[in-house]
Amino acid sequence: MAANVIYGKDLAEELRQEMKQEVSTLHEKGVHPKLVVVIIGEDPASMSYVKGKKKASEKIGLDSDLIELPEKTSEKELLTLIERLNNDSSVHGILVQLPLPDHIDDQKVIETIDPKKDVDGFHPINVGRMMTGQETFYPCTPYGILVMLKRAKIDIEGKHVVIVGRSNLVGKPVGQLLLNENATVTHCHSRTKDLRAHTKQADILIVAAGKADLITGEDIREGAVVIDVGVNRVDGKLTGDVEFESAKEIASHITPVPKGVGPMTITMLLHNTMEAAKRIHSVK
Ligand code: GUN
Numbered sequence: 001m002a003a004n005v006i007y008g009k010d011l012a013e014e015l016r017q018e019m020k021q022e023v024s025t026l027h028e029k030g031v032h033p034k035l036v037v038v039i040i041g042e043d044p045a046s047m048s049y050v051k052g053k054k055k056a057s058e059k060i061g062l063d064s065d066l067i068e069l070p071e072k073t074s075e076k077e078l079l080t081l082i083e084r085l086n087n088d089s090s091v092h093g094i095l096v097q098l099p100l101p102d103h104i105d106d107q108k109v110i111e112t113i114d115p116k117k118d119v120d121g122f123h124p125i126n127v128g129r130m131m132t133g134q135e136t137f138y139p140c141t142p143y144g145i146l147v148m149l150k151r152a153k154i155d156i157e158g159k160h161v162v163i164v165g166r167s168n169l170v171g172k173p174v175g176q177l178l179l180n181e182n183a184t185v186t187h188c189h190s191r192t193k194d195l196r197a198h199t200k201q202a203d204i205l206i207v208a209a210g211k212a213d214l215i216t217g218e219d220i221r222e223g224a225v226v227i228d229v230g231v232n233r234v235d236g237k238l239t240g241d242v243e244f245e246s247a248k249e250i251a252s253h254i255t256p257v258p259k260g261v262g263p264m265t266i267t268m269l270l271h272n273t274m275e276a277a278k279r280i281h282s283v284k
Contacts (some may be wrong), residue, residue, distance in 0.1 A: 003226070003251040006152050007094045008144065012263035016060050017132050019270055023061040026277065033277035034063035035093040035119065040078065040104065041071040046097050053095070056266045062207070062273060063090075075104045076238075086114040092280055093119035093273035098169075108258040116280060119272035122168070128171065130136055132182055144173035145180070145227055145266025146259065152253060154225050157182040162202035164188045164195065164215065164241070170229055178204075184194070195219070207241040209267040218247030229261050 026033060035057050039050045050066060057064035063129050067081070078096070085094050094117045110118075115125040121137035121210060129136035138146070150155060161183040165171035175185045188198050190209075198218040199205055207215050208229035230241030240257030248254050255261055278284065 001249075003248045003249070003254040004152075006253055006261050007146055008148055008255060008261050008264040009259040011151055012267040013149060015267050016056070016196075016270065017273060019267075020060040022274060024272070027061070029283055031277050031281045031282075031283055032063050032090075033092050033274050034065070034090055035086065035095065036065045036091050036156060037095045037097065038067045038081065039097045039260055040069045040101065042074050046099075046113060050097050051268060053266055057178070057273070059156070060270055062270065065091075071101055073077065073101075073104075073116060075108065078104060079111060082112045086112075091117065092277040093117055093269075095120055095269065108109070115213060117276055119276055120268055121173070121272070127173070130176055130178070130180075136269070137275070138229045139169060139173045140268040140272065141208075141229060141261065141265045142168050142177050143268040145174055145229070146177050148255070148264055149185040149204070149225070149263070154253065158184070159203040160184050160186065160201055161204045161206065162186045162188060162198055163206045163208065164199065165206075165208035165210070165229070167208065174206055174208070193217065199208060211241055211243050212239050213243040214241045215247065216243040217250045220247055220250045222250055223252045224250070224252075226254040228255050228257050229259065231262065 009023055024162050037050050037053050039046060052267055054064050054066045056232050085091050096109050098106055110122045113123055115123045118126050119137055121139040126136045130138060156178055163175050163180045166187055166189040175187055180187050186198055188195055196219045200221050202224050204225045206227045212232040212234050227239035229243040232239050238258050
């Protein structure tokens, strides 16, 4: 039987409608949440992502600024800009689009952002807070996956979650978030021996490896939930890390690419920005 397709795009739309209401309530309380996105250089994929973030922010009534800087911007100039944004009380969320040019140290940039304005949830203080189950900002893609699973009424507690990929952006934090929900978590990666033996054990399989069609129906257990985080461009077409056609015949639920996880990422960024403003201004 073909799987239920979980369209993150539809859920994202629903959540953004709810957030639009909440933003207007915050405006009535004199709080105007503002996100500033910084991009260095002109990588077309990154440019398209950041424009999407700005557009989505404006659509729900958030204030937003997009700061576009040339490729040759020095690390010092970027750090100075971040310090200025940290000290600007009208700014609640700061996002510096990654990856950065080679002459800039990503980690140094992440660690310069005020943890209270770190809406990506990448600052080591926020990563540590997530690991120890304290209130923080969750990284947007893992958070979007968690919300999708919950809204699709998929039980997480006691389930075996297998994650393919161990990036700091997705693989590691999504494992932590689901562990916090009492899942049993296995992390697989490029050095894992016999990947299929692991993926076949998954009740919930999350694939964030960045390799088109890495996982097929044969790698999936009958009735598993499959979350595809891949964004690959093959012959000009967007495709995931999971071969959708074969996987959907085996899985009970599956997310498509596009229209799956992607739209949830931006939605959680909007959520985190609102949350940052609420915490900074101590309003509910
Ligand atoms: N590059 C790709 N995804 C992301 C993200 O979620 N945040 C930032 N800052 N850069 C990215």
